[in-house]
Amino acid sequence: MPDEPFLAATKASYDVMAAEYADMVSSDLDAKPLDRALLAAFTELVKAGGNGPVADVGCGPGQATAVLRRLGVDAFGIDLSPGMIDLARRTYPDLRFEVGSMLALGLPEGSMGGLLAYYSIIHVPWERRSEVFSEFHRVLAPGGQVMLVFQVGDDRGHRSEAFGKAICLDWYRQQPDEIANLLRRAGFEVWATVTRQPDAAEKTPQGYVLARKPLSEPVELDEARGLADEGLYVRFQSTVRNERGYFTGVFGLVNGLARNGKLTAEQERLRRAHNDWYNAAYPDPSSADPTVYDRELHPGAAAWFKSTSRDLIKRVDGYLEILAAHEIGWRMMRSSDPGRIVYEDEYQIVVVPHEAGPGPSAIRDRDG
Numbered sequence: 001m002p003d004e005p006f007l008a009a010t011k012a013s014y015d016v017m018a019a020e021y022a023d024m025v026s027s028d029l030d031a032k033p034l035d036r037a038l039l040a041a042f043t044e045l046v047k048a049g050g051n052g053p054v055a056d057v058g059c060g061p062g063q064a065t066a067v068l069r070r071l072g073v074d075a076f077g078i079d080l081s082p083g084m085i086d087l088a089r090r091t092y093p094d095l096r097f098e099v100g101s102m103l104a105l106g107l108p109e110g111s112m113g114g115l116l117a118y119y120s121i122i123h124v125p126w127e128r129r130s131e132v133f134s135e136f137h138r139v140l141a142p143g144g145q146v147m148l149v150f151q152v153g154d155d156r157g158h159r160s161e162a163f164g165k166a167i168c169l170d171w172y173r174q175q176p177d178e179i180a181n182l183l184r185r186a187g188f189e190v191w192a193t194v195t196r197q198p199d200a201a202e203k204t205p206q207g208y209v210l211a212r213k214p215l216s217e218p219v220e221l222d223e224a225r226g227l228a229d230e231g232l233y234v235r236f237q238s239t240v241r242n243e244r245g246y247f248t249g250v251f252g253l254v255n256g257l258a259r260n261g262k263l264t265a266e267q268e269r270l271r272r273a274h275n276d277w278y279n280a281a282y283p284d285p286s287s288a289d290p291t292v293y294d295r296e297l298h299p300g301a302a303a304w305f306k307s308t309s310r311d312l313i314k315r316v317d318g319y320l321e322i323l324a325a326h327e328i329g330w331r332m333m334r335s336s337d338p339g340r341i342v343y344e345d346e347y348q349i350v351v352v353p354h355e356a357g358p359g360p361s362a363i364r365d366r367d368g
Contacts, residue, residue, distance in 0.1 A: 006170060007080060007101055010123045013159075013167035014060070015083035020163035022061035022087050029067060034196055035149070038208055039064070042114065042147040043071040045212070049143040052113020057102050057136075058120020062088030065095055068116065075116075078105065102132050107139040114145040122150050122171050127273040129179075130317040133186035140213040146188065150174040152195055152205040154266070176207040181324075183211045185317055233304035233338050233349060236316050239329040246300045246353075250330050251278075254319045257326060267322050274318045282312060282347040292343045298352050304338050309347045 014021065029035055046054055051073065056065040059077030061084055068075035076096035079085050088097045100106050102120065115136050124132055136146055153173030160168060176193040183190055188211040196206050237247040248256070254271055257263050263271060285292045285303065293301050305313055323330055339351030 004103070006123070006125060006128075007103070009168045009170070011080045011082075013162075013169040014079075014081035016165050016167055017163050018061070018081060018083035018087050020165075022084075022091070025061065025063055029063060031199070031201075034194075035208075036067070038147070038194065038210070039067055039116075040071055042116065042145060042210060043068060043073045045145045045210070046073050046114035049145060049212070050113055050141070052141055052144065053111070054114035054116065055105070055107065055112050055139070056116045056118065057100075057105070058117055059088060059097065060084050060120075062092050062095060062097060064116060064118045065097070066092050069095060073114065078102075103128070103135060105135055105139050109138050110141045112139045112144055113141060114147070115140060116147050116149075118147075118149045119151075121148060121174070123169065124172065125170070125273070126156075126172055127270050127277070127318055129182055130186065130321075131314060133183055133188070134314060137186045137188060137213055142213055142215045144213045146183070146211050146213075148179060148183075148207075148209045150179070150207050151202075152176065152207040173204065174207060176209055179207070179209050180211070181321070183209065185321065187214070188212065189214055232307040232334055232336055234307050234313055235302065235304045235333045235335075235338070236320070237302070237331055237333060239331050244295075244300075246302070247331075249302065250316060250319045250323060251275075253328060253330070254322050257322070257328075262326065263322065267325065270318055271322065274315065277315060278312070281315075282309075283345050285343045285345075285348070285350050288345070289343055292350050298342050298350075300353050301342060301350050302339075302353065303348050303350050304335070305348050306346070307334070312347060 043054075046052070054068055054073045054075045056062075056068060056075055056077045059065050059079045062077050065075050065077040065088070076098070077085070077088055078098050078100040079088070080099070080101055082099050085097045085099050088095070102117070102124070121129065121132060140146065151173050152175065154175065156170065156172045158170050160166065162169070176195055180190045180193050190209065190211040192208070192210040194208040198204055198206065236250040238250075238253055242248050258268060258271055291297050307313075320330060337354075339353040341349050341351050343350035
């Protein structure tokens, strides 16, 4: 399980309040006819697609897992909190429950007929949602269904107390259209987004998104997922040359939007979060060699990821979302020989592009 601070805090918080939380939500679905109707529709779609097993991710005390089983699918629960899993196993001894993280589910690729996240993505930092949805896509079989349920809004918050106990729990509201776009970017086909108004016990509208993994994927996505070949390098860059005649990388494109004051407050927050993550995750070439981007010594020097740096490549999605919102085109390039290497570490190379000869190939284009 990934050793992430937000995961550790969420796990510890739900362990502390497992019994009280379970009592609070035990009959929650009884008063939610729309939720029950959408869960029934979700299970019918799973059955129509082959009726493979369904993972209730972030299952808590297992109440939604039990509903799915009663609706006729082979459902089991996964939750970060061992306390919640122990309680679910005692409450529903005929069902299977396992400890796990939605960032790394530990399930075989393409093995699930469906996946439910019932109010469980609300503790995932906004900038990490793309990783979660990529993991959902990985474990679902072609035609597999996903259903997400969450509170609607733009705010985030923190709780330090619940049921008279000390906890440390962050929560994040979601926008259905934004969730739908993130799912599409992860490779899903979105077929329904629903928003209902809050009932007497709720503070915000409630959101529902249903999507499926396509029966067959575009060749470009298959190629993008097969990048981890030794000696292959990957770069995300502009589709047009800059004033110096070179292609700007997507990090530079987004940071340029920020310098020009064109980002929304939310986009700027996401940009800063992604920049901080990358700064911590891998070396800055110019710190190791201040001359690496010197325009006289290394004209047009550009960084390329090594294709084995899967985590770094996945996180680029956050920048691509910002570019798409501003209708700025980008291109994903790959090459075994993008230029003369002037810097290298375990994650990346910096090259001066070849003036002639075979160049990199574009495997994924977006016009913005």
